[in-house]
Amino acid sequence: MGYLEQLEKDYNEYLIECRSAMRITLAKLENLREHLEHTNDRIIFDNVESRIKTFDSAVNKCRRKNYEHVTKKGLMKREITRDDFTIDTIRTHMQDIAGVRITTVFQDDIYFIYEAIKKTDMIISHTDDYIVKPKKNGYRSLHIILMVRISTNDGAKLVPVEVQIRDKAMDLWAAMDHIIRYKNPNPSPDAEQKFLELSETLCKFDESVISLRDFDTNNLISFSTKSPE
DSSP states (O other), X not given: OOHHXXXXXXXXXXXXXXXXXXXXXXXXXXXXXXXXXHHXXXXXXXXXXXXXXXXXXXXXXXXXXXXXXXXXXXXXXXXXXXTTOOHHHHHHHOOOSEXXXXXXXXXXXXXXXXXXXXXXXXXXXXXXXXXXXXXXXXXXXXXXEEEEEEXXXXXXXXXXXXXXXXXXXXXXXXXXXXXXXXXXXXXXXXXXHHHHHHHHHHHHHHHHHHHHHTOOGGGSOOOOOSOOO
């Protein structure tokens, strides 16, 4: 068996732990969702999705990020060896093998959910706030790394699960950005500027719909549709 095949075998064994951690996370998030929406009498979680990163995707990320001994030049043209990286490299450096994405209706519900998670027994090890500090391309989202305790034959272990929380508008923006970059990995500066402008427009849209949601309807004047007598 070549080393790449052995690495894939080790990776598939690690995925058993990742899937276990993801199932636990999804169950806890569903309980949180039911509690929050019952208490607040409105939809807060618009959608919840999950995914497990494939072996090829994990290896390509190790190459792209240059983890440990992985060289960026020439590695794509030769077989991976133990000198490049091991399953421990993936365990140590990659915390998004198991991923959950929560989509909200309103942008401020992102932080509402985040604060609610902090009050549970879920362990937050790291947070990246791309809403306060968007990425250069305009991407806005809140990324959380949870350390999830699972039971294995070797005893209890903590396994990372990445949770992304973003609103519906930014979710659509991210989907379109992914489609365009998939077809054209090196978009022109004009295209990147357009996506940045769209992101800023959507952010203003998010702020506007929040103000509409919170508008005091008790102060509105009621207009009757009946014709005057």
